[in-house]
Amino acid sequence: MFFPLSDILSFLVINTLFLSSSCICKKVNNKTIKIVIDGEKFDYPTNAIPVIVLACNRVTVSKCLDSLIKYRPSIARFPIIVSQDGFHHMTTKVIQSYQNDIHFMQQPDQSIISVHSNESSKHIGYYKIARHYKWVLNKVFTEFKFNTAIIIEDDLEIAPDLFEYFLGTYPLLIRDPTLWCISAWNDNGKYPNLLIPIRQNFFTGLTSFLD
Numbered sequence: 001m002f003f004p005l006s007d008i009l010s011f012l013v014i015n016t017l018f019l020s021s022s023c024i025c026k027k028v029n030n031k032t033i034k035i036v037i038d039g040e041k042f043d044y045p046t047n048a049i050p051v052i053v054l055a056c057n058r059v060t061v062s063k064c065l066d067s068l069i070k071y072r073p074s075i076a077r078f079p080i081i082v083s084q085d086g087f088h089h090m091t092t093k094v095i096q097s098y099q100n101d102i103h104f105m106q107q108p109d110q111s112i113i114s115v116h117s118n119e120s121s122k123h124i125g126y127y128k129i130a131r132h133y134k135w136v137l138n139k140v141f142t143e144f145k146f147n148t149a150i151i152i153e154d155d156l157e158i159a160p161d162l163f164e165y166f167l168g169t170y171p172l173l174i175r176d177p178t179l180w181c182i183s184a185w186n187d188n189g190k191y192p193n194l195l196i197p198i199r200q201n202f203f204t205g206l207t208s209f210l211d
Contacts, residue, residue: 035144037081037103044079044146049166051080051150052136053102054129057088061095061154068152069101071160078150078163079103081140085132086110107135137210148173151208159184166209169197173209182209 032043044050051068055061065080072078080102082095087106095104109131115121140149150166152158159165162184169182179199185208 033145035103037105042079042103045076046147048077048079048146049148049150049170050140050144050146051078051152052140053080053082053152053154054132054136055082055084055091055095055154056086056132057091058154059090059094061091062098063157064152064154065095065098065102067157069098071158071163073163075101081105083107083132083136083139085128105139107132109135149210151210169209180210184209 031046033046033048035042035044051072053061053064053068061082065082068080072080082098082102082104083106084092084095084104085107087110092106095102098104113124113127113131115124115127137149140146148170165184166182173179173182
């Protein structure tokens with residue numbers, strides 16, 4: 001299933017999530033999940049949760065990858081897939097230096113996005129990000145058939161307890177059909193409520209857990 005570009009744009013620009021869990025999840029009954037990246041085959045258990053790092057032209061993606069590799073509790077349970085939008089050479093070189101710890105793929109569509117007004121042209125960067133999101137979500141859920149994924153942008157360094165947090169909230173995501181994602185980024189966090197989960201329709205799109 002493919003996501004309409006307008007839906008993804010709404011998700012990114014307005015920060016409100018319109019995608020339902022049924023749209024981004026495909027359950028499988030196989031004992032393993034088989035994926036192919038650049039012709040190489042990999043097998044993962046059906047409970048694997050890939051960590052998708054969205055990259056573009058920041059060579060500092062290394063800080064994000066270092067923290068993910070350091071704190072992930074299991075390589076098999078949490079495979080890291082870096083998806084780069086574009087072909088920025090120095091960033092590609094940095095990502096490829098982690099080839100023993102990650103999977104790497106590049107979003108191939110670099111065509112010029114047509115806009116019809118000056119106002120729309122201001123958001124061309126968001127349109128490109130939306131195209132990248134659409135491509136990588138279809139890869140992860142439709143082609144690779146993972147059930148769940150963690151999405152992280154390349155300029156973030158994770159907290160040591162990120163994986164513990166997501167594993168602890170995972171049952172909520174599975175049991176509640178009205179819960180579309182869980183975020184580890186709280187724009188509204190204020191003392192003394194920093195550790196209190198808040199259910200809301202505001203979505204940051206920065207560090208997210210999707211099912």
